Amino acid sequence: MPPKRTSLAPTITVPPAAATPVPESVTLPLGPTLLVLSLMVALPTSFAGFAEWIAVTEIGKLRLANARLELENTGFRVAAAQLSEQIDILEYEVSELAGRAEIDPSLLVSMDRLPDYSTARSMESLESLDSLDAPDGAGTGGVFTRLKGLLGAMGDRLTLVRRGIAYREALAAATPIVWPAEGWLSASYGYRADPFTGKRDFHPAIDISTQKGQPVQATATGRVLSARRHGNYGNLIEIDHGFDLMTRYGHLAEFAVEPGDTVERGDVIGYVGATGRATGYHVHYEIWVGDRTVDPMRLFATPDIVSTD
Secondary structure, eight states: OOOOOOOOOOOOOOOOOOOOOOOOOOOOOOHHHHHHHHHHHHHHHHHHHHHHHHHHHHHHHHHHHHHHHHHHHHHHHHHHHHHHHHHHHHHHHHHHHHHHHHOOOOHHHHHTTSSSGGGHHHHHHHHHGGGOOTTTTTTTSSSSHHHHHHHHHHHHHHHHHHHHHEEEEEEEEHHHHHHHHEEEEEEEEEEEETTTTTTTTOOOOOEEEEETOOOOSSSSSSSEEEEOOOOOGGGEEEEEETTTEEEEEEEEEEOOOOOOOOOOTOOOOEEEEEOOOSSEEEEEEEEEEETTOGGGGGGSSOOOOOOOO
16 A cells, blocks of 8 residues: 555634524513603703793793883873973963063152062062072982973063063053143242241142143052041042052042042043132142151152243
8 A cells, every 4th residue: 555645734623613503582671762762852852842931931021121111101201291391381481570570760760669578578589580590409309300490480470570570560550650630830849938828838748730610630559548528628538559659639620530449541531621729720749758757859750840930
């Protein structure tokens, strides 16, 4: 037998293939799994609902704030309209008072010649027109409160000014500044020789000679105190003008007024005569301030009568 041949090729041993691992099965409880799945589905929805709730809440707040602002704006508009109306009223009153404060210069001259107590009160009231300042404490509080306080104070001051102007208007109307009749000055105020006795005597009036029956007019606004026969004065009219002012008209032929009548400057109150102790047709004209007489010539606004003495 032939001998066996020995192979010299290397022998390769192939290891057995590695075994592929087989995953082990995991078993989850059904309840928790469903809960997790439910949360995973519900959370996005919940977040969306929460965000929507927040948005709705904020929108509600904004609407409330807007409504509040609208109410405040309405209040501001109403307050501004009221202030504007009050300012217009004050401007009108200031303009009106400024017009009323103007008095004829000639009348002012006559008023200035009256005793001081007759004009002091009205002048003090008128001076307050230049001091319409803000009231104490006007710098505190809201702007509308301050404005209302200021306008209220101005209204109070204007009330005082209005009273002062009304006072001065009444004083101006009560000041005897016109001639009681047309004619000529036949006797002056002061000491003179009595026309009947020739003795030195004080004449508390002026005499204005004119024609019989010439109208006699009130020299200022006032109320008739008396219209009667009065001794040497003959037919005498007395008129109270207020402010302690009174005028007297003597030797009249007739009366055109009665006691209690209200007359204005220029109204006819009687007619020239020669009743009582008189030497001719004339008006005996007196002006009383308090308990004393004053020279009527001091208060006449125009020197229309020329003395023939």
